[in-house]
Amino acid sequence: MLVSEHGLLFNVSSDTERAHAHPELDGVMHVFDAYWHGIRSATACLPGHKIAISHKKLPSGDALHHLFAYIDHHRIRHICFQAMSENGLKLAELTKREFGDAVDLYVVTHVSSAQFENHFEMHMLKAMVDGQEAGLFRRLGAVKPRFHGVVPEFWPKTIINMAPRIDGPLPVLREVDAVLLPVENNWRKNLYTNALAGLHCDAVKTIYVVNWPSALENLQELKKIKWIGFMRPGQIMARAASCGAILHSSLIECQPMTMLEGLAVGTPCLSGRLGVHPEIDAHPLSRLCEVEYVDDVGALQTALGDVLSLWRHDASALREMIADHVALRKRLCVASYLEFLS
Amino acid sequence: MNVCFITNELHPFKPGGLGRLMYNFAVQNRDHGADRRNFYFLVSSHEVSNHAALAEFFEQNGLGTVVATPQSFSYFDETEAKLFGWLDPKEYSEKGFVRKSLEYYNGLLYLQNRYDVELDVIEFPDYGAWGFSTIAAKQAGLHFQKAQIAVRLHSTGGIIHDAEPFYHRQGKSERAFFELERQCIEQADIVPAHLETITRANQDFYGFGADWRRKVVHEFPPIFLDEDEMFEGDGAARARNFIFSSRLQPFKRPDLFVKAGVIFLDAHPDYDGRFIVASYGWDHAYIGWLRELVPERHKGRMVFMLNAEASLRNKLLENAIAVVPSNYESLCVFAYESALRDAKLILNRKCLAFGEGPYWSEHENCLMFDGTAEDLARACEDALAWDKPPAPPLPESLCYWHLPELPGSVATATGRKGRxxxxxxxxxxxxxxxxxxxxxxxxxxxxxxxxxxxxxxxxxxxxxxxxxxxxxxxxxxxxxxxxxxxxxxxxxxxxxxxxxxxxxxxxxxxxxxxxxxxxxxxxxxxxxxxxxxxxxxxxxxxxxxxxxxxxxxxxxxxxxxxxxxxxxxxxxxxxxxxxxxxxxxxxxxxxxxxxxxxxxxxxxxxxxxxxxxxxxxxxxxxxxxxxxxxxxxxxxxxxxxxxxx
The missing domain is CATH 3.90.550.10 (Spore Coat Polysaccharide Biosynthesis Protein SpsA; Chain A)
Incomplete structure (x- = not known):
């Protein structure tokens, strides 16, 4: 592990310990923001060098010197910016100025058009498109399916996220009648719908929540709900590993990492339809866990009951389904990056 | 071989015996021909504000590479960098002390990475437990596996407090400070020391066993004068002034100098010389108290010249009898420099480095007093009349980094894999x-x-x-x-x-x-x-x-x-x-x-x-x-x- 000073983090353990390896992608450098947690989690699973930057502070001259020496030393030819900020853009420009055509720069956006009420997203997308036109970026990609329908200059295919790497079977004390609901209490994350599905599902005895569904006691008895508060990333995977399912039917998603982290530890995740890729959509696990309408408490409750019933009646089939799904995601992720960077 | 010294002072940019010694090491090494080592000096960016100028001076004079510690804990993980960074480096508590040692540990990693070197020798002074984290990192197998970590016996805070029994509180922070220092000296690979008597004093003070002695390497450090520090003619013979030029700190006993001066001046109203305190210090209350010791009637002949520039200090030394009344010194570079100048010198016999030091011989190269102001006043009288013979040359020895094989400690392995x-x-x-x-x-x-x-x-x-x-x-x-x-x-x-x-x-x-x-x-x-x-x-x-x-x-x-x-x-x-x-x-x-x-x-x-x-x-x-x-x-x-x- 090496962390450089003055604004850059090089390959810190949280960005590398659960990363996959791949001979053709190990040499790719991924640059991402240390404070954008979901994007950072997704990047942490990828093979390659990991450089965290900050949208709050530009790296110092010393740090840039260090970064350029690192790129040179490791003969890095592909640098992939995972999302973009003003500081990321400046770093891209300086890197291009230093290395010219010897290094190709790419950007992967993690945004959905539903988030455009935050105008920053559109400013950055415009800067990415301008950068591509000016020859700064070689290609622009998105983890949001069909994003080129939003901004036509983007690569028409979807970059697929993969699950974190977990070595071997985990020792698991699984409470199959417990579910984990690790979402924020805001409109987008749909905490109340998920909580209600868990409360209504007879097979559920415990719902572990990170955030309390405040005022829901007006409608419901909430005895099943246990508040566990904030959890570290590793801790939340461990908690997921000990539950029968994760509830994560949110209103807007690209490829939620909560789901992939759950799958990595063998726990299925209930969600709305994501439409990430035809093969993923058709996978039996997606058909089992995805509901058509994200605020349909009844449908979510039924799907949850089906999943928990599988644990009881055919756990090995469920485990196999999850392992197959994880392997599929990895295959598609590698293929998408290989093609994107080609 | 790559040798790195950790310091917060370096001659000629900052006064202090420790910084002077390091400068002398660098000059000696530069002039050592083909056998010279690569010298690095790691200084704290929190304490040495002019490190860029210092680095330039050392580079221009071929003395080595001066590196300032990074401002942030850049070689730690994110949370550590943040939480260690929140500790106040100036706090007088275990947090402040250990933070300082973490700063140097991080700085050493930065230095190795920045200059693409692997350090063979890392030398800390014993003061301040600055080596605590670096020694632990080596013992934990994290870094510096090939380096020998030395902690040189100068003067620990613990020893200094022992020599200043009436000036300090004894609270948790003080105890923590001393215990941290003790662990560094105890667990270093090498303990370079200058005088056997001081090694013994440290061993007794900390209660170290015979095993610890095996790590101690005795060497007499290079001590010499720069050109502008040497005087021509027979200044010593004509000297009429008395000068105190150590730091103003209780164990250096400037109070004895002032008190002896008052006794002397009362006894010799016609004396035409002066008692000069040409020094520096940071405890203003203490310095104020020293000034108050001077009665109004002697203010013209007992003068304080604080933070004097080097040229003025040298000028003052030229015509003065040097007095070193310290309770404790581990060596006292200034005393040996005075001998090199052939100056008349008065030393405290109670101080182990003088009373039991092998070089000092009363009436041959110095005069001594018994640790009281009255006897120092008596020694001042003797000094004026003393026909001093030329001082013998200083001892010389090779520093341990020039030894064919570095000394070092070897851990006792259990020889088995425990569960x-x-x-x-x-x-x-x-x-x-x-x-x-x-x-x-x-x-x-x-x-x-x-x-x-x-x-x-x-x-x-x-x-x-x-x-x-x-x-x-x-x-x-x-x-x-x-x-x-x-x-x-x-x-x-x-x-x-x-x-x-x-x-x-x-x-x-x-x-x-x-x-x-x-x-x-x-x-x-x-x-x-x-x-x-x-x-x-x-x-x-x-x-x-x-x-x-x-x-x-x-x-x-x-x-x-x-x-x-x-x-x-x-x-x-x-x-x-x-x-x-x-x-x-x-x-x-x-x-x-x-x-x-x-x-x-x-x-x-x-x-x-x-x-x-x-x-x-x-x-x-x-x-x-x-x-x-x-x-x-x-x-x-x-x-x-x-x-x-």
Whole structure:
């Protein structure tokens, strides 16, 4: 592990310990923001060098010197910016100025058009498109399916996220009648719908929540709900590993990492339809866990009951389904990056 | 060979004997021809503001590379960088002291990386325990595996306080400071020293055994004068003034100089010379008191010239008899420089470096007094009349980095691979146990440790689960087992090392790997711990995501700093090491848990072991996390447990 000073983090353990390896992608450098947690989690699973930057502070001259020496030393030819900020853009420009055509720069956006009420997203997308036109970026990609329908200059295919790497079977004390609901209490994350599905599902005895569904006691008895508060990333995977399912039917998603982290530890995740890729959509696990309408408490409750019933009646089939799904995601992720960077 | 010195002063940019010595090392090395070493000087960017100019001067004069420590903890992980960075480097407490040592540790990593070198020798002064984290990093196998770490005997804070018995409080911070310094000298690979008598004084003061002596290398450092420091003619013979030019600090005894001056001037109203204090210091109250010692009638002939420029100081020295009244010196470069100038010199016989130093010989190269102002006034009279013979040449020896083979300590390896039993208790749900299992799964699969899970009898349904082989279940009558239950468990399990884990705290899996390696490698280490990432219950439980403020989620907590084996601090705290540390089982059996100590059973036993002299290695990381939960007891307090030790 090496962390450089003055604004850059090089390959810190949280960005590398659960990363996959791949001979053709190990040499790719991924640059991402240390404070954008979901994007950072997704990047942490990828093979390659990991450089965290900050949208709050530009790296110092010393740090840039260090970064350029690192790129040179490791003969890095592909640098992939995972999302973009003003500081990321400046770093891209300086890197291009230093290395010219010897290094190709790419950007992967993690945004959905539903988030455009935050105008920053559109400013950055415009800067990415301008950068591509000016020859700064070689290609622009998105983890949001069909994003080129939003901004036509983007690569028409979807970059697929993969699950974190977990070595071997985990020792698991699984409470199959417990579910984990690790979402924020805001409109987008749909905490109340998920909580209600868990409360209504007879097979559920415990719902572990990170955030309390405040005022829901007006409608419901909430005895099943246990508040566990904030959890570290590793801790939340461990908690997921000990539950029968994760509830994560949110209103807007690209490829939620909560789901992939759950799958990595063998726990299925209930969600709305994501439409990430035809093969993923058709996978039996997606058909089992995805509901058509994200605020349909009844449908979510039924799907949850089906999943928990599988644990009881055919756990090995469920485990196999999850392992197959994880392997599929990895295959598609590698293929998408290989093609994107080609 | 790459040699790095750690310092906060360097001649000619900052006064002080330590900085002068390092400069002299550099000059001697530069002039050593083909056999010269690559010299680096790591200075604290918090203390040496003009390091760029210093670096330029050293480079231009071929003296070596001066590197300033980075402002941030850039070679640590993110949380560590942040939490260590929040510690105040100027705080006079264990936090400030250890932060300083972490700053130098980080600086050494930066230096190695920046200049693409591997250091062979890293030399710290003994003052300030600056080497604490670097020595620990080497012992923990984290870094510097090929380097020999030296701690040179100058003067520790502990020794200085001993020589200044009336000027200091004796609180927890002072004790922590001295214990940190002691551990550095004790655990260094090499202890360079200048005078045998000072080595013996350190050995007696700290109670080191004969083994420690094997690490000591005696050498007489290079002492010489620059051109502008030498005087022509017979200044010494004509000298009429007396000068005090050491730092204004109690153990240097400027008060003796002033008092002797007053006695002398009263006795010799017609004396035409002056008593000059040409010095510097930082304690304004102390300096004010020194000035007040001068009666109005002598103010014209007893002068204070503080922070004088080098040229003026040299001018003053040229016509003066130098007085060094210190209670304690480890060498005193200034005294030897005065001998090189052939100046008349008055030294305190009570000071070991002078009274028992091999070079000094009364009436031949110096005059001495008995440590009182009256006798110093008498010696001043003698000095004016003394027909001083020329001073003999200074001793010379080769510094240890020029030796054909570096001396160094060798740890006593146990020669076997020990096993670690991790005892988990205090879990309130399967999920909490599972979190630990999840984190430890690579170690459990690799058979590196066994995990003993203690739960209440009410949870016997756990037996139905298919647990990994390395996981053992134990059932206690209560969910929170009694200390005697753990005493019995410790006797029953068959492991070399033990550590405890609860839902309220855990260590990284990497920490256990490190602890196992250390204890296998070095039989003298009894306890392996780390600094602690402390979280309050609010940090953990407060769902700050609530209502969408995601920038604030998850409290960051704070760093609790470990000071290692510090027996004299035990009366102030039972939390010297985390209760989640790794311990040799035989040590735990020797200090059984007290049944009535309740929630403090572990802290109490560990404190007892430290008080009895257990050796502790503090891995310089935040490898242990503790959630600070209130101790649920109506009867006990930390004070009552401390009193029982």
């Amino acid at each position: 670690l039993a991790l005892i988990g208790y205090g879990f309130s749900s399967l999920a909490e146990i599972n979190e630990r299992l999840f984190e430890l799964s690579p170690q459990l699969k690799a058979g590196e440790l066994e995990f003993h899970v203690v739960v209440g009898n009410a949870h016997r349904d756990l037996q139905a689960y298919d647990l990994p082989e390395a996981v053992r279940l134990h059932f206690s009558p209560w969910d929170t087992p009694s200390p005697d239950f753990f005493n019995r468990l410790l006797r029953e399990i068959d492991s070399d090392y033990v550590a405890f884990v609860t839902h309220g705290g855990w260590a990284t899996a990497g920490f256990y790997r490190t602890a196992l390696d250390v204890m296998d490698r070095d039989a003298s280490v009894d306890i392996v711990t780390s600094h602690v990432h402390a979280l309050s219950e609010d940090d953990v439980k407060d769902g700050r995501w609530q209502e969408g403020d995601r920038n604030k989620y998850g409290g960051e907590g704070w760093a609790m700093i470990g000071i290692g084996g510090a027996p004299s601090v035990v009366p102030w705290s039972i939390h010297l090491v985390s209760t989640l540390s790794c311990v040799r089982r035989e040590l735990a059996l020797k200090h059984p848990f007290h049944e009535e100590a309740g929630a403090y059973f572990l802290a109490g036993a560990l404190s007892k072991a430290i008080k009895a002299g257990a050796r502790v290695l503090v891995v310089p990381r935040l490898a242990i996390t503790e959630i600070q939960l209130p101790v649920a007891t109506r009867f006990l307090s930390e004070q009552s447990v401390l009193a029982s030790l």
